[in-house]
Amino acid sequence: MFLRKLIAVGAFALMAGVANANEGPLVTTEWLEENLGSADIAVIEVSVNPGVYERGHIPGAVNFAWHTDLVDPVRRDIATREDLQARLQAAGVSDDTTIILYGDTNNWFAAWGAWVFDVYGLEDVKLLDGGRVAWEAEGRPLDSAVPAPAAGTVTLAEANNDLRAFLPEVVAASDSGSHAIVDIRSANEYSGTIIAPEGFQETAIRAGHVTGAVNVPWSSAVAEDGRFKSPDELRAIYAAAGVDGSKPVITYCRIGERSSHTWFALSRILGYDVQNYDGSWTEYGNSVGVPVTNPAGTVWTGL
Numbered sequence: 001m002f003l004r005k006l007i008a009v010g011a012f013a014l015m016a017g018v019a020n021a022n023e024g025p026l027v028t029t030e031w032l033e034e035n036l037g038s039a040d041i042a043v044i045e046v047s048v049n050p051g052v053y054e055r056g057h058i059p060g061a062v063n064f065a066w067h068t069d070l071v072d073p074v075r076r077d078i079a080t081r082e083d084l085q086a087r088l089q090a091a092g093v094s095d096d097t098t099i100i101l102y103g104d105t106n107n108w109f110a111a112w113g114a115w116v117f118d119v120y121g122l123e124d125v126k127l128l129d130g131g132r133v134a135w136e137a138e139g140r141p142l143d144s145a146v147p148a149p150a151a152g153t154v155t156l157a158e159a160n161n162d163l164r165a166f167l168p169e170v171v172a173a174s175d176s177g178s179h180a181i182v183d184i185r186s187a188n189e190y191s192g193t194i195i196a197p198e199g200f201q202e203t204a205i206r207a208g209h210v211t212g213a214v215n216v217p218w219s220s221a222v223a224e225d226g227r228f229k230s231p232d233e234l235r236a237i238y239a240a241a242g243v244d245g246s247k248p249v250i251t252y253c254r255i256g257e258r259s260s261h262t263w264f265a266l267s268r269i270l271g272y273d274v275q276n277y278d279g280s281w282t283e284y285g286n287s288v289g290v291p292v293t294n295p296a297g298t299v300w301t302g303l
Contacts, residue, residue: 025268026129026228027100033140036060042093042149046070046113047104047132048257056142058102058128058135062091062149066109066257070116078116078159078278085120085156092149102128102135106226108218111260114268115276119164121157127264130227137225165250165275167283167290173250174211174291180243181213182251184262185281189254190215192296195285202255204285208294210252214241218258221265234265245272252277252284 035041036059043061045053053063064070069087070079079087093099099122103110107127117125128135136142165173173179188194192207209215220237223229229237235244243249249272251259256278267274277284284290 025126025264027126028129029134029138029140032058032100032128032135040096041098041100042091042152043100043102044091044110044113045103045132046101046110048109049104052104052132054144056144059141059143059145060147061102062147064091064113066112070109070113076279076283078119081120081156081159084116085154088154088156089152092152093154094152095154097124097152097154099125100128101125102131104132106133106219106222106261107131108257108261111264112257115163115260115263119159119161121160122154130225133226163275165252165277167279167287169275170210170250170252170277170279170284171290174213177212178247179275180247180249181210182238182241182243182249182259182262182266183209183213183215184218184251184253184259185209185215186217187215189281192294192298195298195300196254196281200254202282204281205300206285206292206294207296207298207300208285208292209281210284211291211293213252213293214243216241216243216262218253218261221262228265228269231269234270238266238270243272245270248273248275250275250277252280254281256280 043058044064045057045061046064046066047053048066072079099117101110101113110127110131114125114127173181183190190209195207196203216238221228221234238244249266251262251266251274253259256276259276259280263274263276266272
């Protein structure tokens with residue numbers, strides 16, 4: 001009787017864990033390790049630093065390169081429906097697969113992946129809370145073997161561009177105040193003290209921020225261990241900046257990946273109506289005639 005009860009409790013706990021994972025936008029490291037190898041999930045790493053995946057990844061994880069698998073390599077745009085669908089099928093993804101994304105740099109590019117997948121109608125997509133940092137910090141298993149999953153059958157929807165903000169929409173929102181615009185870059189980028197962090201090649205010829213935007217750096221959303229803060233904490237952080245979900249939100253950064261992280265926090269965790277402006281400052285700060293606020297007065301000199 002005791003053994004049966006113990007088994008029942010264990011089974012209930014496992015079922016509860018799966019249920020919890022299926023109900024929310026995040027999965028824990030514990031849940032993922034317990035469910036590795038499940039035919040119902042596909043684990044995809046999206047890291048930006050070269051060689052990270054090759055040195056060791058979560059067992060069974062497929063590698064997606066952000067520069068080629070999630071964006072169009074020719075036009076400045078997200079990956080085409082056809083290319084992304086083929087890449088996902090090769091990764092073993094079918095329509096009933098739960099996709100778990102994770103990556104380095106606090107899941108910046110994994111969050112970009114979640115946003116792109118959302119644009120193409122994939123609903124069952126989750127982030128590993130804490131990403132690689134949390135997984136490695138807890139000493140969980142890594143593998144260097146590249147998996148070869150059986151081809152999946154996923155079919156993507158046409159792109160839902162309502163999840164994207166394009167330059168004319170951002171300019172209109174700046175002029176009208178119709179949206180809460182959240183600049184998630186550093187305070188120095190927002191103020192115009194610097195145009196871009198040192199060492200980054202993508203930059204703009206104007207400093208500052210979109211007029212009317214508030215500054216809530218992406219890092220405000222994460223705890224010291226890289227995991228997202230609680231929904232209550234997130235709600236309070238953004239509300240303090242005037243972002244409370246009462247009107248639609250536009251997020252932006254420099255190239256659109258860190259703003260995907262904030263898009264995830266605001267839309268997937270808090271349930272707000274959010275568009276990611278993937279053109280971000282590298283488009284906005286180079287565009288002619290758009291409203292810019294530049295408190296620091298920094299002038300681009302070409303150096």
